[in-house]
Amino acid sequence: MSGTFVGMPAFPAAAREAVGDATLRGNLRHATHTIRDKRARAVAELDDWAALREAGRRIKDHTLRHLDRYLVQLEESVTAAGGTVHWAADADEANEIVARLVEETGEREVVKVKSMATQEIGLNEALEARGIHAYETDLAELIVQLGKDRPSHILVPAIHRNRGEIRDIFRSEMGAWGRPAPEGLTDTPAELAEAARLHLREKFLRARVGVSGANFMVAETGTLVVVESEGNGRMCLTLPETLISVVGIEKIVPSWRDLEVFLQTLPRSSTAERMNPYTSMWTGTTDEDGPRTFHLVLLDNGRTDTLADEVGRQALRCIRCSACLNVCPVYERAGGHAYGSVYPGPIGAILSPQLRGTGSEIDASLPYASSLCGACYEVCPVAIDIPEVLVHLRERVVQGGPAVREGNRVVLKPAKGHAAERAAMRAAGWAFDRPGALRAGQRLASRSRRLHPRTLPGPGRAWSGSRELPAVPAEPFRDWWQRTHGGKGEAE
Ligand code: SF4
Numbered sequence: 081m082s083g084t085f086v087g088m089p090a091f092p093a094a095a096r097e098a099v100g101d102a103t104l105r106g107n108l109r110h111a112t113h114t115i116r117d118k119r120a121r122a123v124a125e126l127d128d129w130a131a132l133r134e135a136g137r138r139i140k141d142h143t144l145r146h147l148d149r150y151l152v153q154l155e156e157s158v159t160a161a162g163g164t165v166h167w168a169a170d171a172d173e174a175n176e177i178v179a180r181l182v183e184e185t186g187e188r189e190v191v192k193v194k195s196m197a198t199q200e201i202g203l204n205e206a207l208e209a210r211g212i213h214a215y216e217t218d219l220a221e222l223i224v225q226l227g228k229d230r231p232s233h234i235l236v237p238a239i240h241r242n243r244g245e246i247r248d249i250f251r252s253e254m255g256a257w258g259r260p261a262p263e264g265l266t267d268t269p270a271e272l273a274e275a276a277r278l279h280l281r282e283k284f285l286r287a288r289v290g291v292s293g294a295n296f297m298v299a300e301t302g303t304l305v306v307v308e309s310e311g312n313g314r315m316c317l318t319l320p321e322t323l324i325s326v327v328g329i330e331k332i333v334p335s336w337r338d339l340e341v342f343l344q345t346l347p348r349s350s351t352a353e354r355m356n357p358y359t360s361m362w363t364g365t366t367d368e369d370g371p372r373t374f375h376l377v378l379l380d381n382g383r384t385d386t387l388a389d390e391v392g393r394q395a396l397r398c399i400r401c402s403a404c405l406n407v408c409p410v411y412e413r414a415g416g417h418a419y420g421s422v423y424p425g426p427i428g429a430i431l432s433p434q435l436r437g438t439g440s441e442i443d444a445s446l447p448y449a450s451s452l453c454g455a456c457y458e459v460c461p462v463a464i465d466i467p468e469v470l471v472h473l474r475e476r477v478v479q480g481g482p483a484v485r486e487g488n489r490v491v492l493k494p495a496k497g498h499a500a501e502r503a504a505m506r507a508a509g510w511a512f513d514r515p516g517a518l519r520a521g522q523r524l525a526s527r528s529r530r531l532h533p534r535t536l537p538g539p540g541r542a543w544s545g546s547r548e549l550p551a552v553p554a555e556p557f558r559d560w561w562q563r564t565h566g567g568k569g570e571a572e
Contacts, residue, residue: 139342
């Protein structure tokens with residue numbers, strides 16, 4: 081994933097710092113509450129929201145089950161329409177393909193549509209290393225890029241910035257990237273938007289190469305779909321002579337009919353709009369209009385491994401609406417940077433450890449970055465049971481052990497706490513399989529109850545330090561039942 085996140089501390093340490101930043105918390109609280117309330121009203125307008133949600137879940141599950149077939153169909157459709165398909169197993173391969181394609185055009189700069197996939201692979205940094213400048217054209221991405229910052233939200237990457245901060249970034253940085261900010265720029269939204277529009281327009285008109293992702297790819301026709309709100313995407317997708325789209329392999333839908341569902345659920349879940357202001361669709365190339373050359377880079381980068389996990393694969397249903405971020409109490413307080421990935425919030429907590437594995441400190445900590453309140457599942461338009469996947473991934477972390485740094489390597493080792501937890505579970509399993517031993521153990525525990533410590537030793541000390549240990553009853557339940565019911569109904 082993006083090199084900009086490499087070396088991030090584990091979630092608890094990163095979150096602690098973020099929680100202490102009062103400005104950040106204020107920005108996040110204001111923004112997430114505004115978006116979540118608007119979303120709730122937009123969703124409530126539809127009587128068939130539950131049916132749409134279920135249809136979205138089914139379409140995605142069906143597609144993922146037959147992904148091999150649909151990918152081949154998509155490649156054939158794109159090729160027949162005049163496009164060229166490239167397959168990238170990981171981030172390095174995808175970056176190499178894109179850099180080579182840009183170099184073949186002889187150009188040294190590209191304009192970009194906002195794209196999570198290209199952020200995931202760190203494309204901008206990889207292009208920069210080859211002397212190619214990538215210009216973000218989405219307003220929030222522009223703010224992040226000019227501010228030499230990292231995105232902190234899927235939909236609103238600069239959600240952690242307020243208007244005053246954005247004005248300062250525009251004033252100090254725009255000139256170094258192109259047209260400077262107008263004299264006397266204030267922090268009113270209209271002036272900030274106009275400054276960005278003027279700055280970007282010259283880039284749109286000059287660029288010969290555009291780079292995008294896609295929200296959906298229709299297998300039956302080879303059509304790619306980008307939905308956005310600002311019109312910058314439309315500019316990048318139509319003006320350049322060469323268009324290169326980097327898209328995760330899970331973004332396929334089988335047919336145009338399937339789009340009907342997502343084009344209703346995505347805008348209401350993300351921006352609380354009834355429909356997207358700009359929905360761009362293109363199928364290969366045409367002689368009279370748009371880019372003359374189209375390349376599609378299909379990105380795996382951990383998706384096939386995720387697909388192999390029966391519980392975890394549901395994360396691949398995600399349509400990146402970000403509704404789960406906006407309702408998450410942990411995200412609201414910790415902010416997006418603490419997740420150490422371009423995918424923050426609840427979806428990031430289940431996606432990053434699957435795409436990247438749980439081998440690093442940050443990825444091993446992400447499944448614990450949740451209170452398991454379930455608000456994310458309630459709002460998800462494709463019904464991803466995020467709490468279920470979080471618990472599943474915690475199990476994986478415990479089984480594999482946490483990540484431990486050894487020199488400059490990160491390795492998985494069973495920690496004392498996890499080893500003790502596993503030993504306790506094994507002992508419990510042994511006892512529950514042997515009713516006689518269980519009964520003897522319960523009687524012994526009851527008779528020795530006055531000798532029990534009030535706090536647990538070893539790794540259990542942290543747990544019992546903030547909780548009352550439940551007292552063992554003077555008489556085990558089974559003995560009480562035997563005495564009061566004469567053994568009737570008792571199953572041993
Ligand atoms: S997990 Fe669901 S709610 Fe969260 S971004 Fe993905 S589709 Fe949206």
